[in-house]
Amino acid sequence: MKLGWLTVVASILAGAMLFFTPSVTEAQEDAHASILLYHHVSDSTPRVTSVTADELREHLTYLKDNDFTVIDIRDAIAAAQGRKEIPEKSVVITFDDAYQNIYTNGWPILKEFDVPWTLFVTTDPIGQTPGQYMSWDQIRDLHNDGVVIANHSLDHAHLPRRADFANEQAWLQRMRENILDAEAKIKEEVGVSYKLFAYPYGEYDAVLADLVAELGFIGFGQHSGGFSQHSDFRAIPRFAAAGMYANLGTLGTKMAALGMPVLETHIEDTLLDHEDTRPILKLKLDTSDFHRNQLNCFIRSHPHAPQWHDEQTFSVQADEPIGIGRQRYNCTVPSISRPGRFYWYSVQWIRPDQQGSWPD
Numbered sequence: 137m138k139l140g141w142l143t144v145v146a147s148i149l150a151g152a153m154l155f156f157t158p159s160v161t162e163a164q165e166d167a168h169a170s171i172l173l174y175h176h177v178s179d180s181t182p183r184v185t186s187v188t189a190d191e192l193r194e195h196l197t198y199l200k201d202n203d204f205t206v207i208d209i210r211d212a213i214a215a216a217q218g219r220k221e222i223p224e225k226s227v228v229i230t231f232d233d234a235y236q237n238i239y240t241n242g243w244p245i246l247k248e249f250d251v252p253w254t255l256f257v258t259t260d261p262i263g264q265t266p267g268q269y270m271s272w273d274q275i276r277d278l279h280n281d282g283v284v285i286a287n288h289s290l291d292h293a294h295l296p297r298r299a300d301f302a303n304e305q306a307w308l309q310r311m312r313e314n315i316l317d318a319e320a321k322i323k324e325e326v327g328v329s330y331k332l333f334a335y336p337y338g339e340y341d342a343v344l345a346d347l348v349a350e351l352g353f354i355g356f357g358q359h360s361g362g363f364s365q366h367s368d369f370r371a372i373p374r375f376a377a378a379g380m381y382a383n384l385g386t387l388g389t390k391m392a393a394l395g396m397p398v399l400e401t402h403i404e405d406t407l408l409d410h411e412d413t414r415p416i417l418k419l420k421l422d423t424s425d426f427h428r429n430q431l432n433c434f435i436r437s438h439p440h441a442p443q444w445h446d447e448q449t450f451s452v453q454a455d456e457p458i459g460i461g462r463q464r465y466n467c468t469v470p471s472i473s474r475p476g477r478f479y480w481y482s483v484q485w486i487r488p489d490q491q492g493s494w495p496d
């Protein structure tokens with residue numbers, strides 16, 4: 137790592153167990169939710185981050201027809217923390233970036249289905265680019281209608297990138313300001329501060345995740361996975377539901393995903409060195425509700441056999457060098473007690489180029 141002493145100290149303090157797992161009592165172990173991530177609701181915006189109004193309606197119809205309950209993001213968190221009960225098939229709906237088309241095209245449909253949802257707002261563009269982003273007046277309309285207004289940074293920067301900063305300390309100070317100033321702006325304009333933070337591009341590393349926790353926030357990524365007590369509350373997974381992922385053939389399975397019962401996560405960091413082309417994911421799992429030989433891992437859509445080290449611990453590694461930028465490993469395994477549903481875990485790595493940068 138070329139990240140300076142702060143990262144080194146943080147890594148030493150955290151030891152091998154960089155990512156903690158919260159513990160709750162037996163009775164609350166069964167709360168699972170899938171969090172869906174949307175951006176645009178439009179047929180004229182980039183397909184990769186868009187659903188059409190018809191697709192959004194199809195998704196909501198599917199949820200309704202298949203006994204899912206769309207719940208408030210705060211209830212999902214409370215359930216995962218063992219403070220609340222939620223329905224067996226719970227889904228959370230989130231939108232990032234506060235595009236105008238969410239207000240114009242998405243909101244009427246969400247109202248029609250009467251479902252709670254959350255908007256993660258990048259605050260700087262609000263009011264600066266009418267037509268593309270909502271205004272604060274419009275965001276207040278949503279708030280007054282019960283929408284959870286949450287934090288998606290000031291400027292949608294690639295946060296883990298150190299390249300533009302003099303040193304690690306200057307970078308970390310800016311990260312602190314970025315999160316806290318955006319939260320203060322939302323508080324000023326909308327009057328709420330839920331301390332929910334979605335990383336731009338879903339990009340985080342060990343130091344950022346620790347900062348989010350230190351500031352008292354709960355963090356959300358853009359990597360796949362079910363959400364449960366075993367999730368990392370500094371980077372809760374969300375399933376992309378737009379573009380090629382809007383297809384209900386695959387999205388339906390994700391909506392019913394279960395949080396992987398992770399007991400320990402052994403990862404050096406999600407931000408890699410440029411030279412680190414084949415990162416190792418090693419997890420210790422509670423294996424009591426699945427058959428170990430049914431665990432499948434995928435890297436760039438290619439199956440990779442997990443290597444079991446003992447009854448509960450496996451590792452998996454790319455068999456070829458991964459590319460520059462965001463790269464994900466996904467692992468799934470069917471539940472024994474809930475037939476047809478899958479435990480789902482994903483890790484998102486960031487591999488920089490030689491200049492410490494990577495594409496959008």
Ligand SMILES: [Zn+2]
Binds near residue numbers: 232233288
């Ligand atoms: Zn975003």
